[in-house]
Amino acid sequence: MNFLLDWLGLNNLNFNELLWVSFGTLGQLIFFSRWVIQWYYSEKFNISLIPVGFWWCSFFGGVITFIYAHHIASFPFMMAQGVGLIIYSRNLFLIYKKNNENN
Numbered sequence: 001m002n003f004l005l006d007w008l009g010l011n012n013l014n015f016n017e018l019l020w021v022s023f024g025t026l027g028q029l030i031f032f033s034r035w036v037i038q039w040y041y042s043e044k045f046n047i048s049l050i051p052v053g054f055w056w057c058s059f060f061g062g063v064i065t066f067i068y069a070h071h072i073a074s075f076p077f078m079m080a081q082g083v084g085l086i087i088y089s090r091n092l093f094l095i096y097k098k099n100n101e102n103n
């Protein structure tokens with residue numbers, strides 16, 4: 001285990017720091033999973049699609065990553081995630097607004 005932590009550059013972290021790095025990594029994994037969802041749906045329907053799950057993964061991954069960026073005090077990282085959160089929220093709003101109008 002120490003070899004893996006050393007290789008990843010995480011061996012010198014205390015428990016609290018390791019929890020924060022794990023939290024930030026979770027956000028990035030959720031954020032990345034949106035591309036897997038988009039690829040799956042595009043292949044399934046043989047057309048380029050962006051399903052609602054893409055936007056939810058973008059939103060939740062963005063929120064977690066924004067919180068982590070705030071914790072490490074990275075303004076550029078927070079700014080990038082903050083702008084993204086506006087876009088993801090707007091897309092979700094438009095999707096659900098359209099769905100409500102159709103019902």
